[in-house]
Amino acid sequence: MSVTVRTQDELDQALADHSDVICIDSDPGVWLSVADSGSSHVVALGSAHVVALGSARVEARDSSRVVALGSSHVIASDSAYVKASGSARIEASDSAHVIAWHSAYVKAWGSALVVARDSSRVEALGSVYVEARGSSHIVAGKYVAVYRYSQHVTLDAKGPVIDMTAVNLDDPATWCDYHGVHVAEGIAYLYKAVNRQWTTDRGVDYSPGSTPEAPDWDPDWRGCGHGLHLCADPMQSLAYLGLPADKARFLRVGVRLDELVPLGDKVRARRVVVPCVEVDLFGEVVDRDQAPASASSLSGE
Amino acid sequence: MSSGINHVRNQDELDQALAARADVICIDSDPNVWLSVADSGSSHVKAWGSSRVIASGSARIEAWDSTHVRASGSALIEASGSARVIALGSAYVKASGSAHVIALDSARIEAWGCALIEARDSAYVKASGSVRIEAWDSALIEAWGSARVEARDSSRVVARGSSHVEARDSSRVVAWDSAHVEALGSSHVVARGSSHVEAWDSSHVVARGSSHVEARDSSHVVAGKYVAVHLHSQRVTLDAKGAVIDMTAVDLNNPEVVP
Numbered sequence: 001m002s003v004t005v006r007t008q009d010e011l012d013q014a015l016a017d018h019s020d021v022i023c024i025d026s027d028p029g030v031w032l033s034v035a036d037s038g039s040s041h042v043v044a045l046g047s048a049h050v051v052a053l054g055s056a057r058v059e060a061r062d063s064s065r066v067v068a069l070g071s072s073h074v075i076a077s078d079s080a081y082v083k084a085s086g087s088a089r090i091e092a093s094d095s096a097h098v099i100a101w102h103s104a105y106v107k108a109w110g111s112a113l114v115v116a117r118d119s120s121r122v123e124a125l126g127s128v129y130v131e132a133r134g135s136s137h138i139v140a141g142k143y144v145a146v147y148r149y150s151q152h153v154t155l156d157a158k159g160p161v162i163d164m165t166a167v168n169l170d171d172p173a174t175w176c177d178y179h180g181v182h183v184a185e186g187i188a189y190l191y192k193a194v195n196r197q198w199t200t201d202r203g204v205d206y207s208p209g210s211t212p213e214a215p216d217w218d219p220d221w222r223g224c225g226h227g228l229h230l231c232a233d234p235m236q237s238l239a240y241l242g243l244p245a246d247k248a249r250f251l252r253v254g255v256r257l258d259e260l261v262p263l264g265d266k267v268r269a270r271r272v273v274v275p276c277v278e279v280d281l282f283g284e285v286v287d288r289d290q291a292p293a294s295a296s297s298l299s300g301e
Numbered sequence: 302m303s304s305g306i307n308h309v310r311n312q313d314e315l316d317q318a319l320a321a322r323a324d325v326i327c328i329d330s331d332p333n334v335w336l337s338v339a340d341s342g343s344s345h346v347k348a349w350g351s352s353r354v355i356a357s358g359s360a361r362i363e364a365w366d367s368t369h370v371r372a373s374g375s376a377l378i379e380a381s382g383s384a385r386v387i388a389l390g391s392a393y394v395k396a397s398g399s400a401h402v403i404a405l406d407s408a409r410i411e412a413w414g415c416a417l418i419e420a421r422d423s424a425y426v427k428a429s430g431s432v433r434i435e436a437w438d439s440a441l442i443e444a445w446g447s448a449r450v451e452a453r454d455s456s457r458v459v460a461r462g463s464s465h466v467e468a469r470d471s472s473r474v475v476a477w478d479s480a481h482v483e484a485l486g487s488s489h490v491v492a493r494g495s496s497h498v499e500a501w502d503s504s505h506v507v508a509r510g511s512s513h514v515e516a517r518d519s520s521h522v523v524a525g526k527y528v529a530v531h532l533h534s535q536r537v538t539l540d541a542k543g544a545v546i547d548m549t550a551v552d553l554n555n556p557e558v559v560p
Binding site: 028 | 473493548
């Protein structure tokens with residue numbers, strides 16, 4: 001007997017009735033819990049949100065989201081999204097996305113994505129992508145791409161390993177390379193989001209054609225302030241401006257690579273040496289009369 | 302002179318309550334009667350039940366239950382429950398619950414919860430939670446949380462968090478964090494952070510940071526040094542500086558192939 005439930009009461013009743021198959025198709029954002037699935041086959045469909053506890057066993061399909069705790073067991077397919085912790089066990093296929101914490105175990109194949117944290121264990125086959133973090137244990141097949149973010153990871157990989165632990169993002173040239181910043185003749189081309197008056201709360205004028213300079217430049221300062229703050233992408237700079245995209249303007253600026261200090265997802269620069277050019281939020285020049293002859297779209301190029 | 306809560310059911314009662322500057326005005330009219338508010342002044346106007354309201358000028362309305370609101374001018378609508386709003390002009394809508402908003406012209410929408418937004422023209426939507434967005438024309442979408450976007454025409458999407466975007470036609474997407482993008486048609490995607498892109502048809506992808514790409518069909522992919530690309534088609538145009546895993550050479554009918 002198969003039954004479709006949309007609320008916690010309906011789910012509890014179906015479990016109490018030992019229904020053979022229970023399909024959860026609740027509204028997105030409404031979390032239902034399963035502590036013990038008993039003899040029932042519980043399936044999360046659509047955009048259902050489910051918490052699997054204790055020894056629950058849940059199959060996650062479509063774009064459902066499951067939080068797996070305790071010793072629960074989740075079988076995730078399609079584009080299901082699973083967060084697993086405790087000693088949960090996850091089987092992920094298709095384009096399922098799994099984030100594993102604590103001692104969770106993940107077996108993944110297809111084109112699944114797995115982020116392994118803490119001491120979680122992952123066995124990945126097919127064309128899976130694995131982000132290996134913390135003290136996770138990874139066994140990866142020949143066609144699996146592994147991104148290694150921690151030297152505490154135990155790794156047995158037959159395919160390519162992208163060692164992110166060796167990437168020094170405090171080095172300006174490496175930072176630019178990682179973020180795809182266009183660099184030519186020692187000049188890095190970066191982006192700034194400003195308000196309709198071509199400035200920010202800091203008061204620096206970034207009008208098109210201008211070459212602003214930081215009034216408080218300090219190359220040794222490691223925190224915010226003390227320089228012009230710029231990003232590799234107009235939209236990233238927008239996040240710092242704090243205005244919605246339709247209330248902002250964007251500029252591409254050229255700064256000296258040897259006057260850059262990386263600060264995570266942005267940099268500090270002493271001054272602009274190639275004048276500000278207005279671009280759109282994808283980095284394409286808005287007013288081409290003001291663009292350098294060689295410049296067009298550089299965002300991401 | 303203000304006076305408590307006023308319950309109104311027709312236009313005359315509404316106009317009188319607004320003129321009296323009632324603190325709170327609750328509209329609970331029949332579904333076949335449209336009431337108009339051009340300026341809610343200092344009154345807090347709420348629409349309940351199956352009320353129908355036309356909000357214009359600088360009107361400010363809270364829409365609950367299964368109300369329908371047509372907003373234009375610079376009206377501000379806060380929609381929740383299963384309210385349905387059509388936003389025109391420069392109207393601004395805050396949508397939550399299971400509200401359904403159709404955003405046209407230059408309307409601006411901020412949505413969370415399980416709202417459904419249809420954005421057209423030059424509408425702007427900032428969405429989080431489990432919001433679903435269908436974007437057409439030149440609509441601009443910022444998707445956060447686990448929002449899901451279907452982008453068509455020349456719409457533009459910024460995808461963050463664990464949002465999911467299906468990009469078609471000539472839509473453009475910038476993806477960050479762990480966002481997931483399915484690029485179809487001739488869509489363009491810039492992938493950053495740890496985002497993931499499935500490139501289909503003749504889509505164009507520029508992948509930076511530690512993003513990952515599944516390159517299929519006749520897609521065009523430019524990938525940085527720390528990007529892994531699974532190459533699934535020999536028709537892909539690929540410029541990759543990092544790891545390329547060539548799946549086109551894998552014969553899965555050969556039992557000796559052990560992935």
